[in-house]
Amino acid sequence: MRDTLLPYGKQWLDEQDIEAVVEVLKSDYLTTGPTIELFEKAFASYVGAEYAIAFSNGTAALHGACFAAGITKGYEVITTPMTFAATANCILYQGGTPIFADIDKLTYNIEPMEIERKISKNTKAIIPVDFAGQPAKLDEIKELAKKHNLIVIEDAAHALGAMYKGRKVGSISDMSMFSLHPVKHITTGEGGIITTNNKEYYSKLRQFRSHGITREKDLIKNPDEPWYYEMHFLGYNYRMTDIQAALGISQLKKADKFIELRRNYAAMYKEAFTDIEQLILPTQNRDTNSSWHLFIIQLRLEQLSASRKQIIQDLLDNKIGVNVHYIPVYYHPYYQELGYTKGLCPNAEALYASTITLPLFPKMTTLDVKNVIETVKKTIKNYV
Numbered sequence: 001m002r003d004t005l006l007p008y009g010k011q012w013l014d015e016q017d018i019e020a021v022v023e024v025l026k027s028d029y030l031t032t033g034p035t036i037e038l039f040e041k042a043f044a045s046y047v048g049a050e051y052a053i054a055f056s057n058g059t060a061a062l063h064g065a066c067f068a069a070g071i072t073k074g075y076e077v078i079t080t081p082m083t084f085a086a087t088a089n090c091i092l093y094q095g096g097t098p099i100f101a102d103i104d105k106l107t108y109n110i111e112p113m114e115i116e117r118k119i120s121k122n123t124k125a126i127i128p129v130d131f132a133g134q135p136a137k138l139d140e141i142k143e144l145a146k147k148h149n150l151i152v153i154e155d156a157a158h159a160l161g162a163m164y165k166g167r168k169v170g171s172i173s174d175m176s177m178f179s180l181h182p183v184k185h186i187t188t189g190e191g192g193i194i195t196t197n198n199k200e201y202y203s204k205l206r207q208f209r210s211h212g213i214t215r216e217k218d219l220i221k222n223p224d225e226p227w228y229y230e231m232h233f234l235g236y237n238y239r240m241t242d243i244q245a246a247l248g249i250s251q252l253k254k255a256d257k258f259i260e261l262r263r264n265y266a267a268m269y270k271e272a273f274t275d276i277e278q279l280i281l282p283t284q285n286r287d288t289n290s291s292w293h294l295f296i297i298q299l300r301l302e303q304l305s306a307s308r309k310q311i312i313q314d315l316l317d318n319k320i321g322v323n324v325h326y327i328p329v330y331y332h333p334y335y336q337e338l339g340y341t342k343g344l345c346p347n348a349e350a351l352y353a354s355t356i357t358l359p360l361f362p363k364m365t366t367l368d369v370k371n372v373i374e375t376v377k378k379t380i381k382n383y384v
């Protein structure tokens with residue numbers, strides 16, 4: 001057995017990252033300085049988008065995207081329940097109503113036919129999640145959006161570097177959000193970023209993350225007064241610091257390496273578990289190449305003499321830091337109190353009842369991967 005718990009996800013920082021941060025700490029600007037823009041430019045270029053706008057975290061970035069999309073009270077926004085609560089919370093921040101559409105049983109991504117069933121005259125936007133790193137059916141979703149005049153905000157928190165029909169995720173939807181939390185592909189400690197090709201969204205998002213204030217000369221009344229600025233709407237202080245941006249620039253240089261390692265480890269898991277009848281592995285669509293934020297297995301509980309809880313406990317006892325992604329958003333007491341009821345999305349609920357997330361992060365070693373594989377195999381065997 002291992003000496004220490006292998007977590008399900010973790011950052012990888014090196015001396016270059018530390019030096020980049022120290023350099024900013026010694027400079028004149030800790031925030032609202034030049035490093036933010038350098039990071040935004042590098043990030044936009046990496047995903048192939050025109051613009052990127054950095055935020056204090058991914059949730060703030062999603063909030064900004066909902067604002068820019070014009071979501072307000074009275075509007076509905078369709079999203080998946082198989083996600084972190086922030087994906088739906090951002091709709092509530094703007095006074096909108098989250099409408100949950102069920103997932104596809106095989107890929108665990110939101111199902112376009114289910115989205116279509118839930119579109120009403122009040123629908124304003126769709127927020128698909130690229131679950132576990134595999135892009136959702138973006139073309140079908142864009143088609144629906146076009147037909148019904150909706151905005152697509154892609155929650156790509158899991159999907160930096162993921163490919164959809166030969167294109168990197170980040171310039172396909174109206175706006176795409178990436179999280180820079182330490183368990184995600186690259187990190188700035190806390191951080192988030194929106195990418196878009198739309199100049200109007202870009203401008204709104206920049207203003208939104210800084211109190212709704214602008215100094216842009218063509219937007220304000222007295223552009224010749226050097227101290228002058230205007231607040232046009234109620235924004236927030238959702239800015240990223242230059243300290244974080246420096247870390248982001250340094251981390252981004254390693255993104256390709258990190259993603260390759262994730263793909264290699266996922267391939268090792270897939271190969272090792274294919275023949276285990278009691279496990280269901282995530283299906284990959286032909287037109288996607290996942291960047292593997294999560295590796296999720298499903299248990300065929302009817303073929304096992306132990307509960308999922310027992311199996312998770314056994315794995316934790318063996319210091320394999322497994323987890324569960326996700327509790328369907330509307331299961332949370334807050335959402336239940338808003339009136340959402342269980343039974344709403346049967347596929348998402350069935351997935352939640354049988355799923356386990358295995359450790360997957362670039363800094364783990366092939367020995368760690370083999371250790372997870374052996375421990376999972378042994379544990380399953382005990383209950384066959």
Ligand SMILES: *Cc1c(COP(=O)(O)O)cnc(C)c1O
Binds near residue numbers: 059155181190191
């Ligand atoms: C991590 C995550 C977020 C939120 O990002 P933060 O940076 O933690 O605020 C949103 N959606 C999904 C699917 C995530 O995994």
